[in-house]
Amino acid sequence: MPSFGFLDKLEQFFQTGKFGENSSKSLKKGIKAACKRFIYKDGLLMRPYRGRLLRVVRSEKEIREILTRYHDDNNHAGRERVVREIMLMYYWVGVTETVKNWVKACPVCHSRPPPPPFQPAVLFCLVYGCDASSYAFPELSFHRFPKVEEQRKKWLQVAQRDEASLRTNSYICSRHFEMSCFTLTEEGQLVLSPDAAPTLLPVTAHGNEVSVESGENFRYSNIWKDELKGAAAAAAAAAAAVIDHSAHPVSLSEAALQLQEHQYCLPGPAPDCRAARIVNEHRRRTAVEPGFITYNHIARYLSTRVLPMQGKRSRSALKRMAKRFSLIDGLLMYTRVSPPLRVPRSREEVNSILQQFHDNQGHYGQGICQRQISKHYYWGSLSRDLASWISSCQTCVNRSKRKMIRCSVSKCTNRCGPVERKLGLIFHRYFIYN
Known part of the structure; x- marks a missing residue:
């Protein structure tokens, strides 16, 4: 438990304005400096802290009562939580150390079962149209994007992503690399070569997407860009057209189903929000x-x-x-x-x-x-x-690192990337009812 001698002498100085007998120069200097951090109000020594006045605890018995109330009677809360709740009302010298020793000596906390083993995070492939994850395909390996700019651009071109889509946990799975890109180590493990570049496309295709044959020519082709331009033009023409419902007896729900990515989602905006305005x-x-x-x-x-x-x-x-x-x-x-x-x-x-x-x-x-x-x-x-x-500024959207959002629908690989933005896709949060 901490010593309360200094606080006693500080309170005496607040009450009488005089130092105690046989006080050294260093003690007097410390008391004068502490007067700026403490307040004597209503017969109690208080400590201003983050806009609040905390009552200074003056006895070991009271400290034990506070620790019992905030730890033992509070479902044996952890050290950080106990310190945070105590510092809302009370203060004494060495609060954190006292709480740490109290929790360490608690027999109930020692008898608790150990926490569950650490579960590694699920890794997802960033390539557009690839549904691979470390949970669904544990046999695959996942590789980070290289730091070299020229090599990273080649990876991004195959993944159909931009720099704004990259995060520290962005990966490409081993599906998109040829076997010649891997080398066998002495331990018998396949390791990706430092200068390797992905060349293979995902094997899954969604909706009206056109699957492109894998090969070296894909990196220099603009097939996916042409598809995006065509989809964007079609969406803009559909937004600009004025529909006469009397001449077209198709219901609104049927018309919406033709334009939606998922059957229960809202129709997305036009590819260019300023044009839509x-x-x-x-x-x-x-x-x-x-x-x-x-x-x-x-x-x-x-x-x-x-x-x-x-x-x-x-x-x-x-x-x-x-x-x-x-x-x-x-x-x-x-x-x-x-x-x-x-x-x-x-x-x-x-x-x-x-x-x-x-x-x-x-x-x-x-x-x-x-x-x-x-x-x-x-x-x-x-x-x-x-x-x-x-x-809606395309320059800001393309250069800013936005939060990576994934669609949670099974087998859907859409993310908040350049392909989805050009297609006019929007993402919606789940509604949680209490």
Whole structure:
């Protein structure tokens, strides 16, 4: 247990303002320094810690009671959890060491069965269309991507992935290497050669994918790129077409089944989200345009003092909102800050602003772009519009390392990679009902 002599002398100094008799210079210096870290309040010695005041424990008996309450009576919790919960209310010198010794000497903790043996993580093959995993195919070997850039590009070309798809746990299975790429060691194990490159394609094909024969010519072929371009063009044509339901008696569910990757998923967006924004302009107006209509009403009210034909409550709210704006040289300005900020009043103007501050200035992240835009412009949905703009920027998507997402459907090999992005596939979380 820790010594409480120093805390006793510190409390005496708080009460009387004097040091004890026969106090050395080093002790006086330590007490003066400790006064900055402790507080004497309501007759108790307190310690500020992360915005809270912790009561300083002053006896070994109280420490034992606290350890019994937070460890023995708390289902024999682990050391880190006990320290974390104690440090919410109490403090004494050497809390962590005391808890460590208490847990180490606990007979119940020693009698617990050992933890289960470590289970190695399941490894997945990153090649598009390959369903191999170390769980389903334990006889296969999995190999990390090389660090040499030229060799890594060859692996990525065969895997139909990009640099943004790579992680520290990205592998290619031995299915995609010829036997000449392996060497036999003295222990009788097959080891991949340092300069080996994958050349074999996955043996599985899904949907309308065209299987390509394996061989050296695949690395220099653009067959999969042509397939992607054709699929993207077909999806864009389908999104741009206007369907007349009276002339086509096909139900919506049947039409959706023809375009979906899985039968129960939602239809994916168009391959280019910015093109989809133009194609589906009539849909987006219902969700976005009311904000700009409000700004137009405010500008009209400030110039002519005429309110729109709305309810009394809506007109009152509009008059209150108009106090934050003013018309300067015919432009609507937000005057709650200095200098005033210009307010865009149409979707086209917002898109030009986002293109100016993001696309034309180095494709920076949302934080930098928003700080720069906020110096000149203001509108209510700035953060939401900027996040949507950056997420649909192909330059940012291709160069950023996004979280690797896999489809959990059996036998489906889709990931959040360049092939899936060009096909317009989207991934949805499972709904968990309590």
